[in-house]
Amino acid sequence: MPAPVKTARKKVVRQSREARVRDILNAAREVFEARGYEKATVAEIASRVGIVEGTVFSYFASKRVLVLKVMEQFYHQITLQIEEGIQGVNGTRERFYFVIWNHLNIMTQNRALCGVILNESRGIDHELSQQVRLLNRRYTExxxxxxxxxxxxxxxxxxxxxxxxxxxxxxxxEHYLWSMYQDSKDTETATLDIHQTSQQITRLIFGGISNNNQNLPDKSVKGEVSELIKKLNRLL
Structure with missing residues (x-):
C-alpha cells in the first residue's frame, strides 16, 4: 500500500509591525488627500491595505491620531529638508529666498496634503488645529x-x-496655498512661476527690513510690491 502523500502547509508570513505601520500610513495619506479629513474613513484605509478596520485601530487609536501621524511624518521630512538645505546658503537675503522658494515648491508638489493641513489648522476641531500649529512651529523656526x-x-x-x-x-x-486648496484649476496658481514669485516676496520682505534699503532702486521695489499686492488681492 503506497504511503500517504503529505500536503505541504503554506507558510504564513506575518508582516513586521514597522512594515504594517508604514503600509497603513501610506494608505491613510492617500485617503486623506483624496477625501479630506472629515470624509475619510478608517474602513477605506484598511481596505487599501487589505486588512480589517479593527487592525488599523490596534495600531492607531483613532482617525485623529492617524491623520496627526501622517502630518508628523510630512513635517519631519520638510523640516529636515529646509534645515539641511539652508546650511549651504550664505547671506540673509539669499536665505530668505531659499526658504520662500523651497516652501512654494513643497506646496506645489504636495498640494493635496497641504490642503488638508491648512483646512484642519482652521477647522472646528480645536485639539487637532492646536496640534497642527505645534508641528508648524519648528518648521517656521x-x-x-x-x-x-x-x-x-x-x-x-x-x-x-x-x-x-x-x-x-x-x-x-499661506494665501497661495489656500487658493490652490480651494480651486486646483485656478489659473493664477496652476501656472505659478515659483522662481519669479519667490523673488518678488523676497524683495518685498527684505526690502522692508534691510539695513541698507536706501541703496535699492525705489521704482523697481515699488513696482514689484504693487504687482505682488495685486496678485494677493486676486487670491483673497
Whole structure:
C-alpha cells in the first residue's frame, strides 16, 4: 500500500509591525488627500491595505491620531529638508529666498496634503488645529533664526520684529496655498512661476527690513510690491 502523500502547509508570513505601520500610513495619506479629513474613513484605509478596520485601530487609536501621524511624518521630512538645505546658503537675503522658494515648491508638489493641513489648522476641531500649529512651529523656526542672524550681522535693522517677519512671510505664502486648496484649476496658481514669485516676496520682505534699503532702486521695489499686492488681492 503506497504511503500517504503529505500536503505541504503554506507558510504564513506575518508582516513586521514597522512594515504594517508604514503600509497603513501610506494608505491613510492617500485617503486623506483624496477625501479630506472629515470624509475619510478608517474602513477605506484598511481596505487599501487589505486588512480589517479593527487592525488599523490596534495600531492607531483613532482617525485623529492617524491623520496627526501622517502630518508628523510630512513635517519631519520638510523640516529636515529646509534645515539641511539652508546650511549651504550664505547671506540673509539669499536665505530668505531659499526658504520662500523651497516652501512654494513643497506646496506645489504636495498640494493635496497641504490642503488638508491648512483646512484642519482652521477647522472646528480645536485639539487637532492646536496640534497642527505645534508641528508648524519648528518648521517656521528657520525664519526666526535667519532674521536673528541678519540683525546680528547688521544686514537687517536692529528694530525689526522677528515674529512679524515670520508671520508676514508665511502668511503671504499661506494665501497661495489656500487658493490652490480651494480651486486646483485656478489659473493664477496652476501656472505659478515659483522662481519669479519667490523673488518678488523676497524683495518685498527684505526690502522692508534691510539695513541698507536706501541703496535699492525705489521704482523697481515699488513696482514689484504693487504687482505682488495685486496678485494677493486676486487670491483673497
Amino acid at each position: 528657520v525664519v526666526t533664526q535667519i532674521t536673528q542672524d541678519g540683525i546680528a550681522s547688521g544686514e537687517l535693522r536692529p528694530d525689526v520684529s522677528v515674529t512679524l517677519v515670520r508671520n508676514t512671510l508665511f502668511g503671504t505664502l
